[in-house]
Amino acid sequence: MFDEEVYRKLFVEESRENHENIVNNLLALESGEDQQAAIDEIFRSAHTLKGMSASMGFDAMEHLCHSMEDVFSLVRNGQREVTAALTDLLLTCTDVIEEMLDAIEAGETPSDERSGSLVQELRAFAEEGNPDEPSAPAEEKPAVPPAEAGGRPVYRLSVAVDPACTMKDVRAMLLLQNLEEFGAILSTTPSRDLIEDGKFDGTFEILIESEAGEDALRTVASGPEISLLALAPSSSLETAAAVEAAPVPEPAPVREPEPPQVQRAARAEKNREIKNIRVDIQRLDRMMNLVEDLVINRGRLELIAKKHGIKEFDEALNMVGRSVSDLQNLMMGIRMMPLERIFNRLPRVVRDVANHDCKEVELTIEGGETELDRSMMDGLSDPLLHIIRNAVNHGIETPEIREAAGKPRKGTLRLSARRDKDNVIIEIEDDGAGIDPEKLRRKAVEKGLMTAETAAAATRDDLINLLFEPGFSTAETITDISGRGVGLDVVKKTIESLKGTIKVETRIGAGTKFELVLPPTMAIIDVMMVHINGMRCAIPISNVVEVAQTRAEAVHRIGNSEAILLRDQILPMHRLEDMFGRAPKSDTLVVLQNNGKRCCIVVDTVDGQQEVVVKPLSRLAGNCRGISGITIPGDGDVVPVLDVNTMI
Amino acid sequence: MGRILIVDDTMFMRTLLKNILFSGGHDIVGEAADGAEAVARYQELKPDLVTMDVVMPKVNGIEALKAIKAADPSAKVIMCTAVGQEQMVKLAVKSGARGYIVKPFQAPKVLEEVKNVLSA
Numbered sequence: 020m021f022d023e024e025v026y027r028k029l030f031v032e033e034s035r036e037n038h039e040n041i042v043n044n045l046l047a048l049e050s051g052e053d054q055q056a057a058i059d060e061i062f063r064s065a066h067t068l069k070g071m072s073a074s075m076g077f078d079a080m081e082h083l084c085h086s087m088e089d090v091f092s093l094v095r096n097g098q099r100e101v102t103a104a105l106t107d108l109l110l111t112c113t114d115v116i117e118e119m120l121d122a123i124e125a126g127e128t129p130s131d132e133r134s135g136s137l138v139q140e141l142r143a144f145a146e147e148g149n150p151d152e153p154s155a156p157a158e159e160k161p162a163v164p165p166a167e168a169g170g171r172p173v174y175r176l177s178v179a180v181d182p183a184c185t186m187k188d189v190r191a192m193l194l195l196q197n198l199e200e201f202g203a204i205l206s207t208t209p210s211r212d213l214i215e216d217g218k219f220d221g222t223f224e225i226l227i228e229s230e231a232g233e234d235a236l237r238t239v240a241s242g243p244e245i246s247l248l249a250l251a252p253s254s255s256l257e258t259a260a261a262v263e264a265a266p267v268p269e270p271a272p273v274r275e276p277e278p279p280q281v282q283r284a285a286r287a288e289k290n291r292e293i294k295n296i297r298v299d300i301q302r303l304d305r306m307m308n309l310v311e312d313l314v315i316n317r318g319r320l321e322l323i324a325k326k327h328g329i330k331e332f333d334e335a336l337n338m339v340g341r342s343v344s345d346l347q348n349l350m351m352g353i354r355m356m357p358l359e360r361i362f363n364r365l366p367r368v369v370r371d372v373a374n375h376d377c378k379e380v381e382l383t384i385e386g387g388e389t390e391l392d393r394s395m396m397d398g399l400s401d402p403l404l405h406i407i408r409n410a411v412n413h414g415i416e417t418p419e420i421r422e423a424a425g426k427p428r429k430g431t432l433r434l435s436a437r438r439d440k441d442n443v444i445i446e447i448e449d450d451g452a453g454i455d456p457e458k459l460r461r462k463a464v465e466k467g468l469m470t471a472e473t474a475a476a477a478t479r480d481d482l483i484n485l486l487f488e489p490g491f492s493t494a495e496t497i498t499d500i501s502g503r504g505v506g507l508d509v510v511k512k513t514i515e516s517l518k519g520t521i522k523v524e525t526r527i528g529a530g531t532k533f534e535l536v537l538p539p540t541m542a543i544i545d546v547m548m549v550h551i552n553g554m555r556c557a558i559p560i561s562n563v564v565e566v567a568q569t570r571a572e573a574v575h576r577i578g579n580s581e582a583i584l585l586r587d588q589i590l591p592m593h594r595l596e597d598m599f600g601r602a603p604k605s606d607t608l609v610v611l612q613n614n615g616k617r618c619c620i621v622v623d624t625v626d627g628q629q630e631v632v633v634k635p636l637s638r639l640a641g642n643c644r645g646i647s648g649i650t651i652p653g654d655g656d657v658v659p660v661l662d663v664n665t666m667i
Numbered sequence: 668m669g670r671i672l673i674v675d676d677t678m679f680m681r682t683l684l685k686n687i688l689f690s691g692g693h694d695i696v697g698e699a700a701d702g703a704e705a706v707a708r709y710q711e712l713k714p715d716l717v718t719m720d721v722v723m724p725k726v727n728g729i730e731a732l733k734a735i736k737a738a739d740p741s742a743k744v745i746m747c748t749a750v751g752q753e754q755m756v757k758l759a760v761k762s763g764a765r766g767y768i769v770k771p772f773q774a775p776k777v778l779e780e781v782k783n784v785l786s787a
Contacts, residue, residue, distance in 0.1 A: 033678060067722065073749070
């Protein structure tokens, strides 16, 4: 059903926000920040989750959230303390909720397989030791209006509340309150206090003095979940007794002054309209695809215009071109998301790993507002998680070792993000033990990755780069935290698939820093179009340093490869013959750079610069070394995009 | 049929309620995501009826109800509540709420309650 799909999506999205809120506030509680605010937030989110899951019929989730809410309601009233054991239990609950949300997102209905025992534990915690009932808040006695002397008719009503009614006490209270607008209630059986506490068997009687007439009373007394069993004028004797028994009226309650914060907030929000809407990401993706098509077709039109040279057409095309560019920029902007989205999950990870390893770690996060295209977000999450886990697990030492080394007991882990020109830079830096290159050297030989001779000759950088080799791990033992069969090699591959780079700096005893450099978006880029051996290919402009002419005598052979001396710099020179075949002689060079390193390639001609849409290679084509994707410029040709990363 | 303002901190609940009320022929004139916004929207829109969630961030449903009733004693507010909140709802009724609906919402019950409060 369409509706249900819509609800499900909304449900998952908002539930995730609430889930995250619970986790973050649990962590805030533990770190001793504003306790009351955190407790209130957790209670509120658990309550919201309960209500939403009940509405969707996800019983298992509802029960779990309900139990969490119950526990927090006790905490809020000061009847329970938040202990470390409770935090652990609640965090486990949030894990299960997250799993449930994943299942729901996949179209399933979560079972209580895992949540059942948690509900039991939460209940046990709520009941444990402290049997004093949550004292019901002292309720002020409702003011009973005075039974007016004289003249008005009195009626006896007999009323039943629907047995299926939830909160029959509230239902009864509403009825009494509504009746009061039509007259004075002289008495009720059982007493009004008992009725409002729910201490009645579903039916009760009311004696009311009213001039509204039988019909009006009949209407009021037969609302939702209420049925009127009998209504009749009452005898005067009965009335007299009731009036006598009626409690002395209290003075009319002074109206509570409006809480000042409400007034302030009300003013501030007066002009607020709904300015944000939520859009399904798939629709954004489809829109993006359409924009990409537009970009491709604009290129085609430009070619046609060039061929025919019609002035008017050129002008119109210019206008269209500008609109397409604007549209494209706008779309890119809309797809951007703050990195917070993935950063927010990390404090929890740090806490868990630190607890597991008995380490003390303080995590600071900076630049969470830095934006990245959402398609990159998914891919970035796992690598970040892995690096963060590694940092706590392998980087930061235990408090004892740190103290012995003259460092503070608590290690610091800094995660920061910033925008730098065309890139987003994410750094993960710890002040732990650092990585010992000598250890890497030994390990490389042990693992057979290097011969003893090459290892002995390897530079520090070579050794550090070993970290990114498959099957290389410096940990003495595989732990269940870092050693999940995923190594830094996978991290590196993932980052490269996002067109990013990863770098590590380390100093023994001082710590390790990972630096990820990522393009903020990967779909549309500026490229330089060149011909190599008569074939067209595109080079991302961000990798191009310059185009140069060379003379044959400037080319030097070094071993098997060639190099060129250009402006006092020796650059490796590649002819890309294995990709494009042997080319006729050419003296045009394109100097490329990546990650601070340079090289150059020989091309026939440089055709110019163009904005193109890069499409990933089909899964059938697999990973093709040297090619990062393909693009379709206006003429309908399929052109490979060079992956400069693999050349340097 | 009435002009209704829906107050709830989740879009999920607002959408659910909106569709129920819409199916009953009501006109949803506005939505608010917290108590403060509810008070502002009420002043601005003067709806016939407000459905008010109890537990919300910043300003909760009870405080918003009180503020609305203080500005307009004839305001008709229905509380949206869940099992376990009897005390809160009683407080709301004492502060002038005219009715309540319980989550998970059942369309017929919601519509009956709304109709009843509107006709009173």
